[in-house]
Amino acid sequence: MRYICEQGGTIYNAQKRMKWPGLAAVVVSVIHVFKGKYENRKLLDGREVNLISAFLFHAGGNENPKVLLANAGKSFIGSYVLGMGFTFDDSNPDVTSIAEMHQLIEQNHKNAERIFPYIGGEEVNSSPTHTHHRYVINFGEMSEAEARQYPDLIKIVEEKVKPARLAQNREIRARYWWRFGETTPALGKAIAPLERVLVTARVSQRSSFTFLSGDMVFSEQLVVFANESYSFLCIMQSYIHEIWARFFSSTFGDGLRYAPSDCFETFPFPEHWETNPILETISKEYYEYRAALMVRNNQGLTDTYNRFHDPDERHPDILQLRSLHAQMDRAVLDAYGWRDISTDCTFLLDYEDEEDDENTSKRQKKKPWRYRWPEEIHDEVLARLLELNQQRAEAEILSGKAANKSKRKENTNKGRKSRRATDESASIPGL
Template sequence: MAVFDPSFFNLGEKSGKRGSADLCAYFFLHAKQLLNSNGGFGLIATNTIGQGDTREVGLDQLIADGGVITRAVPSRKWAGIASLEVAYVWLRQDNWLGEFVLDDKVVDGITAFLTNPGKALGNPYKLIANQNKSFQGSNILGLGFTMTDEEAQALIEKDAKNKDVLFPYLNGEDLNSSQTQSPSRWVINFQDYPLDAEHDDLKKPKGKPYASDYPDCLEIVREKVKPERDKNNYSKSAREKWWLYERSRPELYNAIANLKRVLVLSIVNNHLGFAFASENIVFAHRLAVFPFDNYAVFTLLQCNFHYQWAWEYSSTLRKDINYSPSDCFQTFPFPASTAKLEEIGDRYYNHRQNIMQTRQEGLTKTYNRFHNPDETAADIQQLRELHIEMDNAVAAAYGWQDLLPSPSGRGAGGEGLSHGFHQTKQGLRFTISETARREVLDRLLELNHQRYAEEVAQGLHDKSKKKGKSGGKKKAQAESKKQDNDNGQMSLF
């Protein structure tokens, strides 16, 4: 009888590849170890096998070690009762002279992303120019911290001091379903306050409060949060510091402290709708937050260029994107010039806001209309026209004039972006054509590699340099600032 060897969970780390990979990646790695030369296997996995960390730990390594994916189905609904998407992957060791079949179609080859290879090869790199410009919201770890608006106002009326630790709390449901993207609840936030003088091991700075200075709010947390922290298998820190969030994300709130609004995205969503939100709130952990208050960055993140990039390099949850700022934003190569993106972003954003206010619908329902070919209302048609104008402005910002429409209605290089209703992996979408999508992704990947090479040449990715010393940190900041100038991104960031 075969004995299961748990050591294969270390297969991903043996080659230096680490990440939050799905379990299926390790079965692929283990199966590869069992192959003889010219041997092969076929496995069914969750559709994340070709996405994010799971791809990096699994299929990326297999291909680097001589594996060839000969046939694949990237995503298909599981035939059983479970609601999930699965992938089918056939892999052969060493040479393959037969056909490559992707989604039942003969193609030139199959990548670790379970896609047809483009002109540019390889994975995108994280760019220093994009560091510290995307964050995940706070993981409060306890719904007992939250309350209704009425409950929060009652606490403030009881003692005005309570307002110091009470904040509006924005989550993904608010962002996607509310026509105003405004928080529907409030939350108690003691930031990093010690519990009281008896538990103040670090001796708080002069003027910094204790959580016990707000007895009304502390009692709520003691009754509603502490019991859950005590009985569940949380970390030692979460149990001992029950009045604090598990992840408060001070780096996020420091980054947005001087802004009146910031860009926010629900990490799990279907339409990738970015929106502005007030900075003086607590953001839930399933939100990605970007410390920008201008329409130029909104244009770049909402346009089809970043939309296609995000779907290509993020993982998914069923049919929804599971947006990863590290994989999507930190790798995204922004254009050198953004001067003409502010105006179109302003018009697009405010027209979208007017639609939501008039119809009393949120982002999800608005984009459901946007992508529905049977929806012919004038306001939605105008939003589509603005989206086309936005994409064209971004293409011009990159200097890709051949992707712009010509007087004859075609781009100088052929079809241009060819906006319209196209079938995609996400279903029918009003977007750019498949040919344009692959061209845009190829160009963005080439630009990412170019920017990364420039940063490497400047020593910005030299891991041998000592970290933590103030001199080194200041030098790195200066080099990063210089890199922004060299890349023409200073006006953007």
């Protein structure tokens, strides 16, 4: 659609979501295009508009959002360990137990220097306190000689990791068998001054962010943000960021697959958000209330937000969480100066389920409800964010800040391609 719009075509009528009239259980978009200048009125979902963009919005332009330098170096994929032999885990009989880990530390306290808590998306989303249950040996970017200064630990890695690494097609992983498959020195450097970091699971049905201590190893199933402020959490947890992330991310089954390059690096934050006391205050209240609620109910983020989005859930605790979320959204919208946009939500289906066939057994499957903004508000906010992204990108170019950004992006993409190859073979924990 972008090519058509930029090559003299005009979308003059579009219906964004229409249930297919045939037997297939799908929803389609119906688009009418005119080649050349179109003088008559344009209709988007039956409403007259001045423009219909390639995204099927009434504003915001046809261009993909640009990567913003202001967001550079703040979001990271966790470490791809590539070898469960690095870990201490009582739930996996094929690796070293945590009791053995404690024995190694008692025998030689130096071993504790290279053993770290290890956490992934499943623990973050399922544990009410985001508690890890694994530890991992981490030699960072040490040379083999440096790693051998920890003989107890290098012995474990040599026995449980090295054989598989030597069989790897990628020579560099075989050569540096005592290191993680993908090291993350930039992540370590970025979060070193921080007491805590914000994280989200890369794959999850519900968009949720939480703080974790920075002194642990984060798995590749987490996205880590080098920021510890409540103001930052307020924006990231808001519907404003969620609709951006859902629109530009890929999916994994029914879940959102959060990609920092698409969801975060392009996202235009409101001006002066770092010093906005309202964002800080309401986000702190929301976060502390949610944390206490999860502990009280012994439910993690996934279960809590399943209740949050359930149209049959009327418990006062969940009603209060929805109310606080609306206050958070209001504060973020006001920070953008968009006081004309309502925060009223309703329960809407993400998609229509196919009807159960009479010859198949009935399955008790919950419908994909979400408590969210109506489509008109959703599209209005996305259109404004797209426009703001273009303005910010142009301002960076004019100020000279975008110099060499293309080269940096090219180098980053090369690294991402190599990570993507490994990610496709990595198992995704159920969240």
